[in-house]
Amino acid sequence: xxxxxxxxxxxxxxxxxxxxxxxxxxxxxxxxxxxxxxxxxxxxxxxxxxxxxxxxxxxxxxxxxxxxxxxxxxxxxxxxxxxxxxxxxxxxxxxxxxxxxxxxxxxxxxxxxxxxxxxxxxxxxxxxxxxxxxxxxxxxxxxxxxxxxxxxxxxxxxxxxxxxxxxxxxxxxxxxxxxxxxxxxxxxxxxxxxxxxxxxxxxxxxxxxxxxxxxxxxxxxxxxxxxxxxxxxxxxxxxxxxxxxxxxxxxxxxxxxxxxxxxxxxxxxxxxxxxxxxxxxxxxxxxxxxxxxxxxxxxxxxxxxxxxxxxxxxxxxxxxxxxxxxxxxx
Ligand SMILES: NC(=O)c1ccc[n+]([C@@H]2O[C@H](COP(=O)([O-])OP(=O)(O)OC[C@H]3O[C@@H](n4cnc5c(N)ncnc54)[C@H](O)[C@@H]3O)[C@@H](O)[C@H]2O)c1
Numbered sequence: 001x002x003x004x005x006x007x008x009x010x011x012x013x014x015x016x017x018x019x020x021x022x023x024x025x026x027x028x029x030x031x032x033x034x035x036x037x038x039x040x041x042x043x044x045x046x047x048x049x050x051x052x053x054x055x056x057x058x059x060x061x062x063x064x065x066x067x068x069x070x071x072x073x074x075x076x077x078x079x080x081x082x083x084x085x086x087x088x089x090x091x092x093x094x095x096x097x098x099x100x101x102x103x104x105x106x107x108x109x110x111x112x113x114x115x116x117x118x119x120x121x122x123x124x125x126x127x128x129x130x131x132x133x134x135x136x137x138x139x140x141x142x143x144x145x146x147x148x149x150x151x152x153x154x155x156x157x158x159x160x161x162x163x164x165x166x167x168x169x170x171x172x173x174x175x176x177x178x179x180x181x182x183x184x185x186x187x188x189x190x191x192x193x194x195x196x197x198x199x200x201x202x203x204x205x206x207x208x209x210x211x212x213x214x215x216x217x218x219x220x221x222x223x224x225x226x227x228x229x230x231x232x233x234x235x236x237x238x239x240x241x242x243x244x245x246x247x248x249x250x251x252x253x254x255x256x257x258x259x260x261x262x263x264x265x266x267x268x269x270x271x272x273x274x275x276x277x278x279x280x281x282x283x284x285x286x287x288x289x290x291x292x293x294x295x296x297x298x299x300x301x302x303x304x305x306x307x308x309x310x311x312x313x314x315x316x317x318x319x320x321x322x323x324x325x326x327x328x329x330x
Contacts, residue, residue, distance in 0.1 A: 001138045001166045002087045002114045005173045006030060009086035011079060011103060013044035016120050017092030019148030022048055025072035026065050026149075027177040032074050034082035041075045048073060061149070079103070080110035087112075088173065090142055092120040100124070104132040104139075116166045118142030123189045127159035137163040142170055143190060144179075152179050159186045215320060231301045239283030240294070243267060244276045 006029060010021045013033040025031045033048075035041040052069035055061040076082035083089045089111055093103050100119065107117055117139045119129055130136035141157030154174050158167050167183070174181040184190045189197065203217050212220070228237055238246050250263035270283065277283035278291050286294070 001116050001163055001169060002112075003165065003169050003172075005087040005116070005169055007086050007088075008032070009034065009076070009083045009089045011082065011089060011091050011107060012036075012093035013041060013048070014092065015146055016144060016148060017090070018044055018048050019146070020090055020092060020120065020144050021073055022052060022069055022149050023144070023177050023179070025069045026052075026061070028068065029072060029173075029176075030074075031072055032076050032082045032086065034076045034079050038075070038077040041077070045073060045075050055149070079106050083107050083111045083115070085112070086115055088116045088118060088170065090118045090120060095122055095124065097124060097128070100129060101132045104129060108133050108135065114138075116140070116169055118170060120144055122193050125159075125188050126157045126162075126186045130159050130161070137161050138166050140166055140170065141184075141186070141190065142174075143192070145192065153192075154179050154181045155184045155190050155192055156181050157184050157186050157190055227302065227305065230305065231298070233285075235284035236286055238267075239277040239286040240298070242277045242279055243271050243283055247271045 008021075008024045008029050009032045010017045010024070011034055013021060013035045017033065017035075021031050021033050033041060033044060035044055049066070049070050052061060052066040056063065056066045089107050091100060091103055091107060093099050100121065104117065104119070111117065113135070115138065117133070119126065119139070119141055120143055121129065121141060122143065126139070126141040130139050133139050136159070140159065140162045141155065143155040143157065145151040145153055156167055156170055156174070158164075171181050171183075182191070187194075199221075203214070203221070206212055206217055207214050225237070232240070247263050247267060250261065250267070253261035254263070266284075273281070275281040275283055278286050278288060278294065280288060282288040
């Protein structure tokens with residue numbers, strides 16, 4: 001596979017494909033988009049150029065971004081024309097295997113033999129999508145998040161026979177866009193959506209059990225643990241709180257919710273071996289040691305986030321929408 005990605009084709013130029021195309025164009029790559037019909041593709045191109053101008057005017061894109069998008073983004077009138085020259089083809093059509101399958105087949109038929117093929121699928125196992133390809137070793141998940149121009153993380157998902165060289169090429173490309181890639185193994189939903197959907201599911205459980213309304217749950221999430229998440233993931237948060245504390249809390253959870261919320265072995269093993277987090281013995285991801293600089297960073301981060309939120313004001317959510325019927329709240 002190619003090791004230097006300079007030309008990218010994005011197939012499906014909707015929300016995600018369009019944003020991904022902007023990201024690559026702003027990083028200086030030559031980008032071709034194609035959608036289901038030529039007229040649609042052109043409309044997407046106009047939208048993406050206009051949007052880039054607006055974002056630049058609003059100070060959300062760097063100066064010069066709109067020019068880069070205009071100069072580097074082109075349309076093709078057919079899928080074969082779009083992908084013929086590309087080093088990387090990113091598929092971003094609808095999240096349906098019966099739509100993605102034929103599109104991936106057509107991509108492979110028209111692509112250069114050394115081109116890398118990525119899919120932006122949110123949840124579909126990459127190994128299953130790979131069954132549509134003859135040379136699946138050049139295929140991987142390259143999962144951007146919405147809105148792609150602003151969300152910095154990208155999941156890279158190799159399936160069982162993805163060539164390591166393809167992953168390395170895409171990793172280098174992601175770094176060039178200024179985004180941060182994380183490697184994730186091929187299980188449905190990967191990391192982002194498994195965690196996000198479990199959070200939503202448990203939040204819905206809480207509403208159904210009458211513990212809190214959807215509105216109040218949203219308040220708790222964004223003003224408490226969600227407030228930490230731009231800076232620290234769940235492992236770092238646990239390390240900072242203390243793994244022994246987490247173990248004790250899991251005991252309560254197990255008592256009330258059973259095995260589903262029992263302390264995981266990985267946590268128990270760490271605590272049993274004296275790893276209580278940052279304060280003693282180190283934790284999942286943070287070693288033990290002087291906490292002063294970490295605490296100073298944490299305090300600055302939260303205080304600045306508070307300033308930003310006050311500056312922005314509350315999100316314009318509108319009036320409460322679908323309050324659960326009061327019968328579900330006891
Ligand atoms: N929306 C999100 O928040 C989000 C986030 C991450 C990943 N994704 C994933 O990205 C993919 C695209 O999602 P989206 O939200 O951009 O959807 P979307 O509906 O906005 O865009 C899909 C585009 O694909 C086009 N398309 C359909 N069939 C096509 C074909 N045969 N050839 C070329 N183009 C075709 C459609 O016309 C449309 O413009 C999905 O796999 C989705 O799961 C979505």
